[in-house]
Amino acid sequence: MRYPLFIALRYLKGGRGSPFLSVITLISITGVTLGVAALIITLSVMNGFHEDLRDKIVGTNAHLVILKEGAEGLANYKELGRRVERMNHVLATAPFIFGQAMIRSSTSSLGVVIRGIDIDKEAKVTALAENIIKGRLKDFGPNSLILGKELAMSLGADVGEWVRVISPRGIAMPVGMKPRFKSFKVTGIFATGMYEYDSTLAYVTLDSAQGLFGMGEVVTGLQVKIDNIHQAGKMDKGIQKELGYPYWVRNWMELNSNLFAALRMEKITMTVILVLIILVATFNIASALIMKVIRKTKEIGILKAMGAQRKSIMSIFILEGLIIGLMGTLLGTFIGSLISFLQDKYHFVKLPGGGEIYYISILPISMKGSDILLIILATIGISLLATLYPAWRGARLDPVEAIRYE
Structure with a gap:
C-alpha cells in the first residue's frame, strides 16, 4: 500500500x-x-x-392523431386508415369525432366533450375497455353512452339511466335554428384517473356523433397506435411525409406538451x-x-x-x-x-x-x-x-x- x-x-x-x-x-x-x-x-x-x-x-388517447387542414374533417377515413395500417410499425387505427355539447340528466345539466368512436377499432388503440369500472362494454350500441366517473357523479346518473345530449349545431328551420338532441342510455362508467377526462368526457358511437353534429360520413380525425411509444416523435414525421398535404400528424407528447x-x-x-x-x-x-x-x-x-x-x-x-x-x-x-x-x-x-x-x-x-x-x-x-x-x-x-x- x-x-x-x-x-x-x-x-x-x-x-x-x-x-x-x-x-x-x-x-x-x-x-x-x-x-x-x-x-x-x-x-x-x-x-x-x-x-x-x-x-x-396514452390509455385514453392513441399514440398519434391524424387530422386534416381546415375544419371539414376526414371524409375518406376508411381508405386512409387502411393506408396507414400498411405502414411499418403501425398496429391499428381508429376514427373518432370530437365535439362539445350539453348533457342533461334528471337533476343536472353540464357541458361535456362528446367523443364518437367505433368501439371495435377503439379497443385496439386505447385502453377504454380496461378503464370501464361499471357496466359492460358489450352493451355499448347506437343509443348508448359511456360517462366519465366524475361526470356521472356530477350528473347524478348511473348505469341504466337515460340522459339527453343537446348539440350546439342546430337544424335550420323557417322560424330559426332547431337544436339537435338525442336521448342516450348510460351503459358504462369509466375512470382513467385523470380528472380532466373523467369530469368532461362521454363516449357515443361514431354514427350517433355524426348525427348529433350533422357531420354526415365525416369524422374529426384518425387515431394511430404504433409498436413503440417512444418512437412516436419519429413516426409522426414519417407518416406526415408519406401522407403529405392536407394531412397533419401529431404525437401524444405534442398534444400534452404543457x-x-x-x-x-x-x-x-x-x-x-x-x-x-x-x-x-x-x-x-x-x-x-x-x-x-x-x-x-x-x-x-x-x-x-x-x-x-x-x-x-x-x-x-x-x-x-x-x-x-x-x-x-x-x-x-x-x-x-x-x-x-x-x-x-x-x-x-x-x-x-x-x-x-x-x-x-x-x-x-x-x-x-x-x-x-x-x-x-x-x-x-x-x-x-x-x-x-x-x-x-x-x-x-x-x-x-x-x-x-x-
Missing part, C-alpha cells in the same frame, strides 16, 4: 490506534449519504409520476434543490479536511522534512476526501435504491384519500440506471472538488514552520 493511501486511511480514524472512524468523518459520510439517498428517491418518484401520467394519457413540460420543470427544480444539499454535505468534507490539516500540521512538517513531495501531501487529503465521498455515495445509493425498490414492490407509502383526492392511491416509483449513474459520478466529482483547497493548503506548509507549530 502506497504511504499516501495508508496515511489517508489512518486520518479517517478517531484517534491514535482507534479502529473506528472519527465523529467528523462519520458526520461527513452521513451528510453525503442522506443527500444521495434523497436525490435517488426523489428522482425515482418524479419518474414514476411521469410514467404513470404517460400511461394514463403538462409534460411542467413535470420536467418540477423534476429539474427538485434536482437542483437536492444537489444543493449534496453541496452542503461536501462542504462538510472540506471543513473536516481543513480541520485535519490544522490538527496534523506538525505531522505534515515531519513528512516534508523526510522528503515527501507536495503532490504526495496533496494526495493524502484528496484520497481522504474521496474515500469519504465514495463511502457516502455508495451508502446513499444503496439506501435510496433499497427504499425505492421496496416502495415499488410493496407500496408501503400510500397517498391519502385512496385515489379520491389525488389521481393515484400509491406513490409511484421508477428507478432509472442512467439517473443513478449520473448521481454517483456527480457526487464523487463534487467530493473531489471539495478536497482541492484543503489539500493545497496542506501541501504548501513550510516544513520548518510546521514542525515548530503548536
